[in-house]
Amino acid sequence: MGILSSARKAAFSNPNLTALKPLIFVLLGLLVMYLPSFIDLFNGIWNTNQQAHGPIVLAVAIWFFYFKATLVPQANIPIVPAPHIGWPVLILGCLIFMVGRSQTLYLFEIGSLILVLLGIMLLFFGKPMAKHFWFAFFFMLFMVPLPASIVEMITQPMKMAVSIASEHLLYEFGYPVARAGVIVLIGQYQLLVADACAGLNSLFTLEALGLLYMNIMRHESPLRNALLAALIVPISFAANVTRVVILALITYHWGDEAGQGFVHDFSGMLLFVTALFLIICVDTFLRFLTGLLAKRKTRLGANS
Structure with a gap:
């Protein structure tokens, strides 16, 4: 827990690479996990008129996460890790992803990303930080592909x-x-x-x-x-x-x-x-x- 604690403290104030290593490894794993899914989306239904809003919402969601992150230092948000909530949310998100990926259900496959990101945030930073980013998570719902x-x-x-x-x-x-x-x-x-x-x-x-x-x-x-x-x-x-x-x-x-x-x-x-x-x-x-x-x-x- 000592390594996670230093990563949490460094993430939004005077970050350094060593302290952020655990979080960086988690995010790299997340990238490896979801990159094939997004490649499939860009080459598939996001390339159609019905779901063309997906890339736009994704880009805006990334920007909004960054925008909210820049507000964290002056917001003075306490870092109170919540592993008792974070782990169940993260595990649930991973299970939903596996079902969606194996069955080609984009609703589950991409929708699970919201739960996975939320679980990671709860694990590293806690409920106050997750509350600060609540709209960013909600906004991501608009990019989840719906059934035809x-x-x-x-x-x-x-x-x-x-x-x-x-x-x-x-x-x-x-x-x-x-x-x-x-x-x-x-x-x-x-x-x-x-x-x-x-x-x-x-x-x-x-x-x-x-x-x-x-x-x-x-x-x-x-x-x-x-x-x-x-x-x-x-x-x-x-x-x-x-x-x-x-x-x-x-x-x-x-x-x-x-x-x-x-x-x-x-x-x-x-x-x-x-x-x-x-x-x-x-x-x-x-x-x-x-x-x-x-x-x-x-x-x-x-x-x-």
């Missing part, structure tokens, strides 16, 4: 809803538009509302983006946080509709080639810019609203 049946069940209604909304919006602006399922017909052109335009990819990425925004902003009002989290879903829907409408208009006015290629890819960036703008607008409105409610509550308290 669940993805299809969620994606198909979303694509249909985006198609219907886009059709009605274009019709209100006087464009010759019709719809057949998830195919939007505008003029002589047909646009398929694919998974990338209105699927789980955009929903998960935007939900993760919104929750990350909330965590970084550190709003104190639980009501405001809950409302913003709930409104991210319609914000995602509105951003997807905006993307489809813009692509339809570009295709209608400048032809099919203009609506594909760079413009189509750029519209994906526009999707996230639009969503982020809407999140900030909604958050600003909620801040104004909660401020009014707080002032009213204060006045009522003063009058009583």
Whole structure:
């Protein structure tokens, strides 16, 4: 336990290689354990439209772990190892990984990483440190691949809803538009509302983006946080509709080639810019609203 104790103390204050050796060996073992899984993901389902959000969430999760780690020194978090909790969590995570890896169940194989990392943190640093990183662990849930049946069940209604909304919006602006399922017909052109335009990819990425925004902003009002989290879903829907409408208009006015290629890819960036703008607008409105409610509550308290 003496070696582990020195590693724990050195990890976030004046680290040196000797004291960090136990933790480094554990992390290297973790890399060897999970690297093949992530290689399979990058060459497999993360290379598809349905699960393309995975690499984005992974990159943001790594950054967020680093961001929270930089806050540890000034947070003055006590290091109280919790092996009685850490070992069971770590062992459970390893068992789930073995089942997932052997049966090619990404839900278990990648999901186990959260438990394994949590177990390691509890073993080395304890519950206060794990609590400090709680959102980083929660955020990783968004990168865990879901079974194809669940993805299809969620994606198909979303694509249909985006198609219907886009059709009605274009019709209100006087464009010759019709719809057949998830195919939007505008003029002589047909646009398929694919998974990338209105699927789980955009929903998960935007939900993760919104929750990350909330965590970084550190709003104190639980009501405001809950409302913003709930409104991210319609914000995602509105951003997807905006993307489809813009692509339809570009295709209608400048032809099919203009609506594909760079413009189509750029519209994906526009999707996230639009969503982020809407999140900030909604958050600003909620801040104004909660401020009014707080002032009213204060006045009522003063009058009583």
